Amino acid sequence: MFNEKQLRMTPQRKILVEELRRLHSHPTADELYQVVRRRLPHISLGTVYRNLEILSRTGIIRKIELGGAQRRFDGDLEIHQHIRCTECGRIDDLPAGAAITNCDQDLVEGTGYEVVERRVEFIGICPECRKGKTE
C-alpha cells in the first residue's frame, strides 16, 4: 500500500489510515489528530496535516473539498457524494442515486436531512492552463 512511490510505511501513516477508514464522520485534520493521539500520544498535528495531504495525493485516502471552512478527509475511496448540515457542519454520505433522483423532495431518503440547496462543481483544467501544459 505504501511501497509505491517510495513512501515509507511509518506507524503514524498506518494508524492515520486505519483510523480514518474506521471513522465514517469525514473528520477534519484536527479531529483525526485527537483520535490518533489515543494510539500515538506523541504524534504532532503537523505530521497529521502532512500525511493527510500526501496520502490523498497518492490516492490512499480522499480529501473532501466542499463548502464549510475546514478541509475534511474520507477513508472511503468509492465515488460517492456528500450532504452537509448547515447548522452543525457534519457531513454524511449521500445514498447512491439520491443526488439526482430526489431533487424535488425536501427529505433525502435514508438521511433524514431537510435539503436546502444542491450544488454541483466540476473540476478540471481551464483553457489557459491546458495550453501551458502542452507547450
Next chain:
Amino acid sequence: MFNEKQLRMTPQRKILVEELRRLHSHPTADELYQVVRRRLPHISLGTVYRNLEILSRTGIIRKIELGGAQRRFDGDLEIHQHIRCTECGRIDDLPAGAAITNCDQDLVEGTGYEVVERRVEFIGICPECRKGKTE
C-alpha cells in the same frame, strides 16, 4: 435594496455590490478589496469581509463555498453551477445543462475545460439539528 432589515446603504456597500456585479471572476474578498480600493482608497479589508458576509446573508450577493482554500463571492443571483481549474484556481460558470448532460465528455461545451472530476453537494439540516429546531 438595503432598506429591508434596517441595513444602511453606505458607499462601501453600494460600491462593493456594483463592482461584484460587474466582475464575472468570482473574486475572493481580497481580490474585490483591491478593485474597490480604486474607488474607495480608504476602505478596509475588514469592512469588505464584514459586508460580503452580511450581503450574502441578506441574499444581495452569493457566497460560493466550494473546493479551493478561499471563499469566493458572486454577484450573479441566478442559480447556476461552477467549474474550477485545478491548476490556477479560477472559477467559471458552468453553462446551463452542461452539468448533467455532458458528464461523459472530457470537454465541457463552451468552457474549454478538460474535466477531471465532478462533485455534488447537498446542503441541508441534519436530523439532529432539525429536532433541535422544533423543540
Next chain:
DNA sequence: ATATATGCAAAGACTTTGCTATCGA
C-alpha cells in the same frame, strides 16, 4: 547508509472581532 519522515515551534494565509469615531436614515 541515507533519504525520508517526525516532532516541535514558528510562521503564514485567511478571516473575524473589539473598539472608537463617524455617518445614514
Next chain:
DNA sequence: TCGATAGCAAAGTCTTTGCATATAT
C-alpha cells in the same frame, strides 16, 4: 438623534514549513 457601520489593528483559526533528530528500507 442615535444605533448601525467604518476603519484600524489585534486576535483567532486553520494550515504549512524549517530544522534538527529519528527511522524505515
